[in-house]
Amino acid sequence: MKQETEKYAGINETTTSFGGKIIVVDKPGDVAGAVDYLMQQCLLGFDTETRPAFNSAESRTRQVALLQLADEHRAYLFRLNKLGLPKELHTLLANTGIKKIGVATHDDIRILNKFAPLPPAGFLDLQKMMADYGIEHKGLKKMAELVLNINISKGQRLTNWECETLTAAQQRYAATDAWVCREIYLKLLTMKKVK
Numbered sequence: 001m002k003q004e005t006e007k008y009a010g011i012n013e014t015t016t017s018f019g020g021k022i023i024v025v026d027k028p029g030d031v032a033g034a035v036d037y038l039m040q041q042c043l044l045g046f047d048t049e050t051r052p053a054f055n056s057a058e059s060r061t062r063q064v065a066l067l068q069l070a071d072e073h074r075a076y077l078f079r080l081n082k083l084g085l086p087k088e089l090h091t092l093l094a095n096t097g098i099k100k101i102g103v104a105t106h107d108d109i110r111i112l113n114k115f116a117p118l119p120p121a122g123f124l125d126l127q128k129m130m131a132d133y134g135i136e137h138k139g140l141k142k143m144a145e146l147v148l149n150i151n152i153s154k155g156q157r158l159t160n161w162e163c164e165t166l167t168a169a170q171q172r173y174a175a176t177d178a179w180v181c182r183e184i185y186l187k188l189l190t191m192k193k194v195k
Contacts, residue, residue: 045182
């Protein structure tokens with residue numbers, strides 16, 4: 001976990017971001033090694049990023065540009081806009097023995113299905129778990145505040161995820177979103193359900 005201070009219009013805000021190793025996978029030859037590492041994990045944070053859509057026509061045709069998978073120490077950022085959905089990565093996502101924790105995973109899976117049919121195997125949606133703990137907020141930022149007592153930045157959300165090279169800020173944002181899903185899930189396991 002890494003603490004940072006961001007400045008917004010003169011206001012200082014301390015944020016927490018992923019402090020492990022971030023690996024951008026944008027070449028086909030790098031996919032197998034990344035997947036080999038991830039296949040050894042039993043629990044991964046999961047998220048996707050798409051190029052922002054500003055009208056309904058763009059929204060219908062957009063595809064996932066980035067797929068993020070993270071454990072405690074590493075976050076892999078797969079540039080699907082450059083790779084497509086490689087067979088090895090598809091196999092990992094379809095593996096029921098590996099829990100993939102995210103937010104609104106149904107939407108992510110629906111968009112990933114544009115590459116290849118993907119069974120919703122092993123995916124857990126934090127939004128569906130929140131009510132069991134008396135938490136009504138469904139956004140990742142608010143969940144992180146309420147469950148982990150940390151603030152995460154959402155400043156890069158609407159950036160161009162299909163750009164030639166991801167900036168350091170984009171990489172940190174993307175890694176944090178996947179990692180924090182895993183951390184929220186682990187914390188929920190220690191909390192008492194109210195329902």
